[in-house]
Amino acid sequence: MxxxxxxxxxxxxxxxxxxxxxxxxxxxxxxxxxxxxxxxxxxxxxxxxxxxxxxxxxxxxxxxxxxxxxxxxxxxxxxxxxxxxxxxxxxxxxxxxxxxxxxxxxxxxxxxxxxxxxxxxxxxxxxxxxxxxxxxxxxxxxxxxxxxxxxxxxxxxAEEEKHRLAEEAERRRIEGTKVTPESFAAWKGRFDREMAEANRLALKGQQVDSKKQKLTGRQLFENDQNLAKSDLTLMEAGDVAVDVDLFEMEDDMGLDEDDEDEDNEILAALRADTD
CATH class of the missing domain: 3.10.110.10 (Ubiquitin Conjugating Enzyme)
Known part of the structure; x- marks a missing residue:
């Protein structure tokens, strides 16, 4: 070749x-x-x-x-x-x-x-x-x-799949999530747990508030005049009664106007009880 x-x-x-x-x-x-x-x-x-x-x-x-x-x-x-x-x-x-x-x-x-x-x-x-x-x-x-x-x-x-996914996402957005027995049960479980937790926190908050709102002895005395009378019923022979006029010496004690108003309310209650 x-x-x-x-x-x-x-x-x-x-x-x-x-x-x-x-x-x-x-x-x-x-x-x-x-x-x-x-x-x-x-x-x-x-x-x-x-x-x-x-x-x-x-x-x-x-x-x-x-x-x-x-x-x-x-x-x-x-x-x-x-x-x-x-x-x-x-x-x-x-x-x-x-x-x-x-x-x-x-x-x-x-x-x-x-x-x-x-x-x-x-x-x-x-x-x-x-x-x-x-x-x-x-x-x-x-x-x-x-x-x-x-x-x-x-x-x-790839472009067709991209468009399909976009259309599917838009359809789900418009229609919302379809409710099935399984999805409802899952939602109900979450809802019950959230409500139980909310109730627990609310009850705990009420207990805290009740402690914060506890009245002092003076506030109880001012709000309930029966407390002033209750001490008189407990007096026995030999007990010394308090002369409420002693508390009217405001000029000598140097009380300010706010203290004076509060004390006058208490004295008025005592006088009414002794009368």
Whole structure:
């Protein structure tokens, strides 16, 4: 097998298929840009918020060959992958060396890209003895478009779930919580405990208030005149009676007006009892 002739024929076929998406780096190395279909790319922009040109400041590192042939200065727009080939001397009897030089707009992780590259290498091994570049590029296009569709569907489902939860929350807010025998029993238990605790605190508060409101001996004496008479009934022979007139010596005792008023009330009560 004439390896150089086989490789030259394959490269000629690739030029006619991929046109400016093919960039020749040397006689045995080239890169092919794989783009998502425009309709799918537009949906990805709307759903995933992808920019029209995710690499507007990049040109993928390829501007064509030294003579400006077989290269495009236009930056790829939308989701795209650049798959680079390096053909060994004995290709296609051995698999080509392949790698990704650009993987843009598909929202893939490094693990996903690494797994996809391993998948392509396995496919190349299955096609030993025949030109495999077109097969690899076609398979790559299908896979990256499948990945993009999956990302779009996941995003749509997440948005739908978000809206569903918001609507459910609004419905619950409007309707209120549905009462079931179980929920009522739980509420009744909490209510009874709260009422028992409130009654306990109220009773404790009344006991405290009753202690605070306990009257002094003088207040009891002033509020109940029967207390003044009760002492007279207990007097026995030999007991000395108190002359209430002794308490009227206010000028000599230096009592102020407030004390005078209080004492006069007591004296008046005593006089009434002795009369």
């Amino acid at each position: 004439n390896y150089e002739e086989e490789q030259a024929q394959e490269l000629e076929a690739l030029r006619s298929i991929y046109d400016f998406d093919l960039v020749e780096l040397s006689l045995t190395s080239f890169a092919i840009t794989v783009r998502a279909d425009e309709e799918l790319a537009d949906e990805a922009r709307r759903t995933l918020g992808l920019p029209a040109n995710p690499d507007e400041d990049e040109n993928d590192g390829y501007d064509g060959d030294e003579d400006g042939q077989n290269g495009s200065n236009a930056t790829p727009s939308g989701p795209h992958v650049v798959l680079q080939f390096e053909l060994p001397k004995t290709y296609p009897e051995v698999a080509p060396d392949i790698s990704f030089s650009t993987f843009s707009g598909f929202l893939t992780s490094e693990a996903e890209e690494s797994s996809l590259l391993d998948e392509l290498r396995g496919l190349a091994e299955e096609n030993l003895g025949m030109a495999s570049s077109f097969t690899l590029v076609s398979h790559l296009k299908e896979r990256v478009e499948d990945i993009l569709r999956q990302k779009i569907e996941e995003t749509k489902r």
